[in-house]
Amino acid sequence: MVAHIETVAFQGVDARPVDVQVQIAGGMPAFTIVGLADKAVGESRERVRAALSAIGLGLPPKRITVNLAPADLPKEGSHYDLPIALGLLVAMGVLPAQEMEKFVVIGELSLDGAVNAVAGALPAAMAANARGRGLICPEACGPEAAWAGMDGDNPGGVLAPRSIIQLVNHVKGTQILSEPAPMKAAEEPNAPDLRDIKGQASAKRALELAAAGGHNMLMVGPPGSGKSMLAARLPGILPHLSPREMLEVSMIASIAGELMTHGMGRRRPYRAPHHSASMPALIGGGLRAKPGEVSLAHRGVLFLDELPEFPRQVLDSLRQPLETGEAVVSRVNAHVSYPARFQLVAAMNPCRCGHAGDAARACPRVPRCVADYQAKLSGPLLDRFDIHVEVPPVSAADLSLPPPAEGSAEVAARVARARDVQADRFASLGAKHLSLNAHAEGELLEKIATPDDAGRTLLTEAAERMGLTARGYHRVIRVARTLADLEGARGITRLHIAEALSYREPVGARLGAAA
Template sequence: MNYAGVKTVTTIGLSVIPVTVEIDVDRKAVIYDIDIVGLGDTVVKESKKRVKSALKNSGFGVPQGRITVNLAPSDVKKEGSYLDLPIAVGMLQAAEVVSKDLDRFVFFGELGLDGTLRKVRGVLPILLSLSKQDNGAGVILPIDNAREARVVKGLTVYAVSDLKDLVSFLNGYSKKSPVEFAQPELRQEVSADISDVKGHDFAKRAAEIATAGLHNISFRGSPGCGKTMLARRIPGILPRMTMEEALETTMIYSVAGLLGDSGLVRERPFRSPHHTASTTAIIGGGTEARPGEISLANNGVLFLDEFPEFRKDVIEALRQPIEDGAVTIARAKLTVKYPSKFMLVVAQNPCPCGWYGDNVQECGCTWRDVRRYNRKISGPMEDRIDIFVDMPRLEFKEYASKYSAESSLDVRKRVESARTMQLERLQSHGLRSNSQMSHKLVQKIAPLDSTGQKLLENAIDKMKLTGRSIDKVLKVARTIADLDGEEKVLPRHLAEALQYRKKTVDA
């Protein structure tokens, strides 16, 4: 046989494109060689060496002649090592080692020189996309990717260990059971309980509201008052992910090559990159357009500790993904889009030395330092934060108090019921939480009675609220009403929401 065609796929970010690997063997050629055409990257080009060795070391040999491998469609870039397997299978078919109809399968996997199949990244988006196509084709992939296959429903997947195993299966010499569907249960562990945080009832309440309505929140306070400690306890009060959310987040981890053994990201992510991190690390990009921290935090929390210490370009680059819930990474010839729906939690000191406004320790900064420090967060960036909390120093009597605070699980119960209320109200608008409401929706969903109107009017005047901040106050008030189990936003909800506006630091 001089021609073979094998089905596989290629990916651009989370999009999956079908690819056919065509093999043509010119048996009359004088020079025996392999040419790979069809916009493959360097890794694909190197494939020929791995495939050649893998075939030889598995005892099959390469078809004799000049071989042309075409990756169709030829105008789409292909990258990564998972084309090794379909190329090798094409050669086996051209060499008549496997003769059965291969059209029933889609192949992908990397080959070792000894013919073993190696795990590849980005398998979950591929499997989810194939499972939706419903053309009855099965999938053959490396055994180490089987765990990812287990979480996908309605797709027949066979996991193979090496080329010999594959040939024996394709020729019907050995039988194989498809990978069994077994979605692991989702969970949301409380690794650190919110009751460990002494005092700070106001900040804890703010954290609860933020979590309930998915509002972005900022904690500001002097060194050692417990900002980091509280922020790290937010995952414990978050509700469990839905399966839809878990699969969405898992796809990103799969593409980033960060998926652990479970095959599924089961808990909401909590990402806390260091303030020296680059824009690429936070936003995503690089030669392979990998997802950044904002996408790895999708459906979870992005915690930026010591926020003003982050590079200015990083802080500014966050604005668009926060607004859109997705990030577009442009590369030479294509753009890749990843989701980035996260709850932003930031923590900072009030000034460079940290003690501005403290009632014991004196601040050693000049007023210029204090202003410059706080101005590192631009107005538009601040506009994306709904709740601001100033945390005072912890008093000794609070620290020594034996009063036992509410546990994370107790708080989570309220958060969950508030989220259910929001979902029922907002689902038909394609939204999940109050923070995502548009201006129009806020007007419709959070109307105020006459006392509330008056209170708001006064606040606009006294607190100099802008149009955007009025909306934010109303969204937060809506969440407070949800936590209260109230259908209407009452004046007390609005009054509480107004307390979470930013207090300016003016030295």
């Protein structure tokens, strides 16, 4: 007899079905797992053996073969423990095969028979629901899995046992496991408010513009000028996640194992990795091709402080996700892709000492140190920032002023109106997959963002004088379109083009020239 238990293998946010086939046959005692399993799966032999022993069941002295089909699909992780153990129980006649066919199973086993939490419960529940099956998962993952919802055709729902003996007793009818309640959106603390920042009117204007159109922004200024404070307040002026976006973000967090810890929230993700982050940490990869910071920031903000301090190779790896909206992790036998449609906000000092442009405080190596410091950033990466803005030092006079009258709530209302205008415009043109000006390109960009004659003349002359690339030219038009949307204007005028052009000149170059 061959017992069959269904589980999943994760490829990106997709949960692909895996058939766990367990055979107990005559021969020399052995316990073999085949099917392209990694070390964690291979070690499940000992965890399964100890867990079954803990509930009073010993493995028969026969040849046990576990096949994870399809055999050419890599199997990684400890969530195969529970399906292997249940397959053994079915093969031994302890559990009925018909009952187990109703479920997809994931879970890691402790030596005492407890079922430990694993990553990926939400994608697994979505996959089980799509195939008309229930899900068996650890108790800690139950609320996460229940949030996926099970339709009326699903025969099993979600079972979330604390231990394997609880599950056995439930199947045998001697104990009833109640279905877990769906996870609720976490109550989030109040976001930092723009009212906390005094002065910096031009930087606040640029931040509002970036939020309204989803534009990437680079802030350059001396230490203590408020760059990190500005970036931290960007999520507070962005609209909340839609239900569809919330599901996308939660799927990625579930694969990364962060959903159980931090819960779900409607606020957009904000990720701020340290500049020592490696390429797998930022883009994704590692032992099990986990999502990186760019994917964990999907539909939200990725803030890179001290931008030139990141390794250049790591920074240049951002170029592909910024253009395509996905991060691809390539392996010898597989390619894993994660969604990565994020808004990049970065901050940097103009030079290593941070005071270029201030004759009283700058180091003796200015302007050479400015050029050396900024040479760490490649031209193609800088070209992908729609907005370059200078964040000057805050004067003592500004600090002594009372808090500004306008805070995040007022700015967020304008941002929401501008985004609604963009979404309606794209929908009317049949481009419902787009909702932000920053993502428009090609013929669609020409339809929505054609400047008037004066604006076109100014843009052409400025592009030649500034040496704008084709990418830079189109980014100016996108920013100008967002400026018009913030004002409620139907068309793009010369004034919109002029302000958009002011955000294209690298701020660091101006500071270096001034020094």
